[in-house]
Amino acid sequence: MPQQPDWNVLVSTCPSRTSLARIANKWTAMVVVVLGRGTLRFGDLRTAVEGISGKVLTETLRDLERDGLVARHVYAEMPPRVEYELTTLGRTLHTPLLALSRWAEEHIAEVLEARDAYDARD
Amino acid sequence: MPQQPDWNVLVSTCPSRTSLARIANKWTAMVVVVLGRGTLRFGDLRTAVEGISGKVLTETLRDLERDGLVARHVYAEMPPRVEYELTTLGRTLHTPLLALSRWAEEHIAEVLEARDAYDARD
DNA sequence: CCGAATCCGTGACGATACTG
């Protein structure tokens, strides 16, 4: 009763795959992880996610806003201020994405070893 | 001694980001989720992950093998048989990626609503 | 000054044909 069990990301036409495509993305992961700490303005977000370009950050935030994961607040000041925060829905995504970035950090040593071994042979 | 706490995906030069870029990917997520059920051969994997092309599946598996997440077994038969399975390291990744695809399936209704609302305004 | 739009190159992705 709580929901349909029919959604399946493995089915190419299932809408859930479009959502997976959005959230299974490195920039999305980093932005959501950073926003998990609290509300941030555009510039601070850009500083926190090192190396992200302005365009990509804008697009990522737009898409997250469209999917209902991020709320955007514009303050008509001078200089302008725009703040972003996770919605209730977005906060439910924070845990799995944090787990994913944590995994990358915790296992990178093993991954690097595996890469060396792979590149060494043949 | 257990490990360095210095790894940080938010730092652009940190190697852990290269690992995040690989695992925070829709094809990786689907392949790892499917392989979580057990060993599969190439053709079955291709059938299970609907819509993936042979080229992309090959590339995804190669990269996962290089990072030590997937093991590849070739049997010199006729016709040839190649099987793939998650390594011990790969199995530790299965849980977070399954959680992510589950999230996509469980929250797609809310996401679709949010998209409609977003596209309706303006 | 900060946030967003424009231009353009690169890389991902898919389709097809071919080999061991």
Next chain:
DNA sequence: CAGTATCGTCACGGATTCGG
């Protein structure tokens, strides 16, 4: 059956410029 090779397309992503 399991790839590899080649090509064409297109979205992602970076540098730059614009606007408020």
